[in-house]
Amino acid sequence: MNASALKIGTSHPRGDAVAKAAGTERYAADLYPQGCLWAGAVRSHQACGRIISIDTTAAAALPGVVKVLTAADVVASNRQGIIHKDMPVLCDDLVRYCGDPLALVLAETKEALQRGMSAVQLQLEPLPGLFDLDSALAADAPLIHEDKPGNLLAQASICKGTGLDGFDACSVVVEGSFSTPVQAHAFLETESGVARLEEDGGLLMEVSTQSPFRDRFEISHALGIPWGKIRIVAPSLGGGFGGKDGATVQCLLGLAAQHADGRWVRMQWDREESFKAGYKRHACRMEYKLGAAADGTLQALHAKLWYDTGAYAHLGAEVMELGMEHAGGPYRIPHTLIEGWCVYTNNPTAGAMRAFGVCQATFGFESMMDLLAAKLGMDPLELRLKNALVRGDENCAGMRLTTSTGIKTCLEQLQQHPFWQDREVWKAASPAYKKRGIGLASVFNAAGYGGGVRDAATAKIELTPEGTFLIHNAVTDMGQGNSSAFLQIAGHILSQDASRVLLKQPDTRTAYPSGSSSAGRTTYTFGKALITATEELKARLLNWAGMILFLQDNDGLELQPGRVLHQPSQKEVSLVALAGYMQPEERVCLGQYVAPTCKEVPPTAKGFFIGFPHVIFGYGAHLVRLEVDSLTGQLTVCDYLAVTDGGRVLNPGMFDQQVQGGVAQGLGYALMEDFTVRDGVVKTPDFATYLIPGSLDIPEIISIAAQGEPEETGPFGMKGIGEVAMNGPLPAVANAVADACGVRLCHGPLTPQRVLAGVKG
Amino acid sequence: MTIRFNLNSIPTECDCPSDRRVIDLLREDLGLTGSKEGCGTGECGACTILVDGVPKLACLMLAAQLEGTQVETVEALQQTDQGRALMTAFAEEGAVQCGYCIPGMEMASLALLRQEEPLNREQIKEGLSGNLCRCTGYVKIVDAVERAVQECCKI
Ligand code: FES
Ligand code: FES
Numbered sequence: 001m002n003a004s005a006l007k008i009g010t011s012h013p014r015g016d017a018v019a020k021a022a023g024t025e026r027y028a029a030d031l032y033p034q035g036c037l038w039a040g041a042v043r044s045h046q047a048c049g050r051i052i053s054i055d056t057t058a059a060a061a062l063p064g065v066v067k068v069l070t071a072a073d074v075v076a077s078n079r080q081g082i083i084h085k086d087m088p089v090l091c092d093d094l095v096r097y098c099g100d101p102l103a104l105v106l107a108e109t110k111e112a113l114q115r116g117m118s119a120v121q122l123q124l125e126p127l128p129g130l131f132d133l134d135s136a137l138a139a140d141a142p143l144i145h146e147d148k149p150g151n152l153l154a155q156a157s158i159c160k161g162t163g164l165d166g167f168d169a170c171s172v173v174v175e176g177s178f179s180t181p182v183q184a185h186a187f188l189e190t191e192s193g194v195a196r197l198e199e200d201g202g203l204l205m206e207v208s209t210q211s212p213f214r215d216r217f218e219i220s221h222a223l224g225i226p227w228g229k230i231r232i233v234a235p236s237l238g239g240g241f242g243g244k245d246g247a248t249v250q251c252l253l254g255l256a257a258q259h260a261d262g263r264w265v266r267m268q269w270d271r272e273e274s275f276k277a278g279y280k281r282h283a284c285r286m287e288y289k290l291g292a293a294a295d296g297t298l299q300a301l302h303a304k305l306w307y308d309t310g311a312y313a314h315l316g317a318e319v320m321e322l323g324m325e326h327a328g329g330p331y332r333i334p335h336t337l338i339e340g341w342c343v344y345t346n347n348p349t350a351g352a353m354r355a356f357g358v359c360q361a362t363f364g365f366e367s368m369m370d371l372l373a374a375k376l377g378m379d380p381l382e383l384r385l386k387n388a389l390v391r392g393d394e395n396c397a398g399m400r401l402t403t404s405t406g407i408k409t410c411l412e413q414l415q416q417h418p419f420w421q422d423r424e425v426w427k428a429a430s431p432a433y434k435k436r437g438i439g440l441a442s443v444f445n446a447a448g449y450g451g452g453v454r455d456a457a458t459a460k461i462e463l464t465p466e467g468t469f470l471i472h473n474a475v476t477d478m479g480q481g482n483s484s485a486f487l488q489i490a491g492h493i494l495s496q497d498a499s500r501v502l503l504k505q506p507d508t509r510t511a512y513p514s515g516s517s518s519a520g521r522t523t524y525t526f527g528k529a530l531i532t533a534t535e536e537l538k539a540r541l542l543n544w545a546g547m548i549l550f551l552q553d554n555d556g557l558e559l560q561p562g563r564v565l566h567q568p569s570q571k572e573v574s575l576v577a578l579a580g581y582m583q584p585e586e587r588v589c590l591g592q593y594v595a596p597t598c599k600e601v602p603p604t605a606k607g608f609f610i611g612f613p614h615v616i617f618g619y620g621a622h623l624v625r626l627e628v629d630s631l632t633g634q635l636t637v638c639d640y641l642a643v644t645d646g647g648r649v650l651n652p653g654m655f656d657q658q659v660q661g662g663v664a665q666g667l668g669y670a671l672m673e674d675f676t677v678r679d680g681v682v683k684t685p686d687f688a689t690y691l692i693p694g695s696l697d698i699p700e701i702i703s704i705a706a707q708g709e710p711e712e713t714g715p716f717g718m719k720g721i722g723e724v725a726m727n728g729p730l731p732a733v734a735n736a737v738a739d740a741c742g743v744r745l746c747h748g749p750l751t752p753q754r755v756l757a758g759v760k761g
Numbered sequence: 762m763t764i765r766f767n768l769n770s771i772p773t774e775c776d777c778p779s780d781r782r783v784i785d786l787l788r789e790d791l792g793l794t795g796s797k798e799g800c801g802t803g804e805c806g807a808c809t810i811l812v813d814g815v816p817k818l819a820c821l822m823l824a825a826q827l828e829g830t831q832v833e834t835v836e837a838l839q840q841t842d843q844g845r846a847l848m849t850a851f852a853e854e855g856a857v858q859c860g861y862c863i864p865g866m867e868m869a870s871l872a873l874l875r876q877e878e879p880l881n882r883e884q885i886k887e888g889l890s891g892n893l894c895r896c897t898g899y900v901k902i903v904d905a906v907e908r909a910v911q912e913c914c915k916i
Contacts, residue, residue, distance in 0.1 A: 011855070013852050013853050013855070014852075014855070014857060016857070016860065017851070017852035017853075017855075017857040017860075018848070018852050019860075020852075020857045020859075020860030020863050021838075021847075021848040021849075021851040021852045021856075021857055021860075021863055021867065022795070022835070022836075022838065022839065022848055023794075023795025023796070023834070023835035023836055023838075023863075023864045024795065025860055026794070027861065029797070029798075030788070030794035032788070032789055032794075110785075185895075186895050187859070187861070187895055188797065188799035188805060188807050188859070188861040188862050188893065188894075188895055189797070189799070189859070189861045190799075236859070236860065237859060238797070238859050238860070238861030239859040239861060239895050239896060240859075241895070270801055271799070271800040271801060271802065478859060479858040479859025479860065479861075479896050480858070481858065653855040654855065656855070656901070657855055657858055657896075657897065657901065660897060660898035660900050660901065661858060661895075661896045661897050661898050663898055664897070664898030664899070665895070667898075686800065686802055686804060687800050687802070687804035687805055687893065688802070688804055692893060692895065693898075694890050694891075694892075694893060694899075695885075695886040695887075695889045695890050695892070695894075695899040695902070695903070696886050696887065696890050698898050698899050698900070700900060701898050701900050
């Protein structure tokens with residue numbers, strides 16, 4: 001019987017796979033409550049302007065239109081935002097980007113909603129907009145937010161060792177300037193949800209969100225509904241990648257519900273609205289200077305990073321800070337100065353996205369490593385291996401590493417792979433008019449919220465009267481599979497098969513605050529809490545079984561699927577029977593966990609608000625093999641290899657899913673994804689203009705787990721790897737292009753035009 | 762107008778405007794939310810259904826175009842060996858992450874399976890090139906379809 005029990009370290013199929021494959025999984029976008037109203041936001045077509053008037057009379061008079069709301073209908077702060085609350089639910093004075101919401105229409109049908117939205121009359125006085133870093137940073141630039149001088153959301157620095165003086169002792173110095181584009185999350189399920197006001201005045205919302213518990217505070221602050229009266233239910237998400245961390249539809253939906261007389265209201269952004277009004281990955285400009293000794297030992301780094309955060313803060317400052325913390329790669333560098341500016345513009349709002357600020361800096365740094373290797377005449381892998389961090393080293397932010405540090409193992413495993421061993425043979429076999437190249441990137445990504453933020457979870461598991469186990473998940477599953485990991489963890493501890501462990505997706509009424517689904521913390525933090533809860537439940541079950549079977553202790557007692565068995569006597573008690581004996585509260589166990597933080601924060605960072613430093617990092621070594629078409633500049637990615645250190649792997653199949661998915665998103669970022677905004681207007685509002693990789697664009701992606709050490713602090717030795725893979729492709733592809741044809745491309749994405757321009761010099 | 766068609770083998774009659782989008786008809790009027798809308802403009806494939814056996818984008822079709830047709834959606838996969846083979850392969854090969862693209866992927870794959878020809882990975886990728894997935898990198902989706910092709914071609 002034990003054979004079928006879920007086991008850590010095994011590729012069990014995901015718990016949600018069957019329902020998703022059958023089309024029966026219910027997402028927020030699948031909810032159409034009977035008789036619901038439809039809500040939609042009327043948005044600004046100007047990127048920067050002052051509101052003269054919003055005339056809602058004609059719209060409100062249309063048949064089927066129920067209400068037309070403006071900022072005047074918002075009773076509380078009318079400001080949303082995760083940390084910095086600067087984003088109006090409905091604009092009250094200024095519009096700051098093309099897409100800022102001005103009015104909210106409620107209607108009986110989708111058609112009436114469309115008519116109502118087009119009938120709202122907007123009068124805006126255009127103001128000069130700031131659409132790039134230079135104009136926003138100019139001394140005489142108008143302020144996008146009055147209280148943010150210099151249009152700076154944040155400005156910070158990290159200085160380690162002797163900082164710039166470190167360059168004095170360098171024999172070799174290389175410099176480079178880089179830029180990365182805006183990237184859209186492009187999850188297939190656009191922002192959506194339903195809500196209604198309940199009889200007691202509370203708000204019930206079922207919504208596509210990565211942060212159900214925190215959403216209550218955002219809604220409460222903006223709309224004045226006490227947070228304790230807000231209930232958020234978060235079903236499985238049709239993708240998130242950071243773009244559903246924090247309020248998207250939530251405050252608009254809450255406002256609509258406040259004016260819907262207890263009726264359900266439904267809101268779903270269409271693709272164009274999602275692209276215009278949803279959060280984005282920050283465009284970034286970087287200047288790098290890197291110095292080393294003649295033998296390749298890294299000595300000094302100067303990095304300057306400018307992030308365009310768009311019109312509102314979202315998590316822009318934190319994105320910049322995390323990028324800075326990673327700006328020196330997973331290497332030992334004794335002297336660093338890393339400077340960052342997070343700049344408001346009148347572009348769409350940038351916020352959280354997988355590899356949060358890090359993939360920009362990784363492009364810069366890993367390109368620099370190849371430039372340095374070339375200047376030193378050194379093998380790029382040797383250079384990386386020589387400088388790779390090991391446990392006990394200080395990273396580029398001055399943080400001493402006390403947890404598993406597997407970058408060296410990743411690089412060594414990559415070195416043994418045939419793609420690396422046979423590289424010269426492969427390159428020499430290049431077809432006519434093509435040039436073959438091989439590129440590397442070392443990557444790392446912090447897991448957890450970082451210093452100054454409590455990174456905690458409370459897990460709940462219960463034995464049901466039917467003798468099955470129910471986990472109350474509190475951290476959204478946006479597709480990464482954390483809920484399946486939770487099933488596996490509980491099944492493993494309780495020796496139960498998949499049919500006996502069930503999971504309920506987050507509901508703030510029945511689960512407990514456990515933070516957001518983000519930062520590579522989801523399985524880690526909740527998983528640890530769940531282990532505690534499940535161990536306690538197991539102890540209670542064994543105790544009860546022992547009492548029923550008249551056993552003096554637990555010797556020989558074991559849990560098996562559906563029962564507790566006393567091996568020596570072969571006597572057993574079924575879980576259904578045990579559930580009958582136990583009091584309801586006894587069948588429920590909670591467990592808590594707070595992720596480790598750094599006790600001795602290095603005095604290197606200035607201007608950081610929260611989130612510094614991190615103590616746990618996932619690592620990876622990536623290799624790409626590609627062909628450059630010398631006539632067209634077209635890149636064909638032939639093979640991709642990613643060796644990843646995520647500590648102990650709980651489920652190899654799901655581990656590969658995360659790596660392959662991250663690499664695919666990274667390849668999109670490297671090759672084609674270019675979210676284009678001109679004078680504040682989005683030029684890529686659909687999948688015909690904003691291209692993401694299709695099945696023919698992605699090579700076979702080989703994912704290998706590093707044979708390194710487990711992460712002792714993590715559940716069964718794991719650490720999060722949801723983000724780290726995203727960092728590799730852009731620099732690896734750029735390095736491979738340089739390897740193939742000697743052209744160093746410094747501006748992403750690496751489109752055929754850019755490649756060709758580079759080849760032609 | 763009244764539109765009559767066979768939906769997942771069930772004779773179905775709908776009273777709706779002739780220009781109602783098929784995706785809305787399925788999801789909102791008939792409660793079949795398995796078919797997803799990822800873009801509404803024919804670019805992502807999430808809404809793929811089979812009409813008279815041919816993959817069609819439900820976001821680009823109007824209700825009147827269904828008159829007299831055989832319509833198959835993801836909800837019908839469990840009715841056939843090929844459909845079941847696909848669902849099992851998708852679930853067991855790890856092809857499913859967020860799952861939002863999966864119904865469309867499976868319907869496009871079903872059309873491939875019905876050709877009853879052995880397909881290599883490149884051909885499978887071509888067959889699925891109209892279906893976007895943002896989560897998986899396609900590797901395991903191709904694994905799943907490859908497995909289903911192998912299983913179904915054996916029969
Ligand atoms: S929803 Fe029909 S193709 Fe995207
Ligand atoms: S599994 Fe998420 S879009 Fe394909």
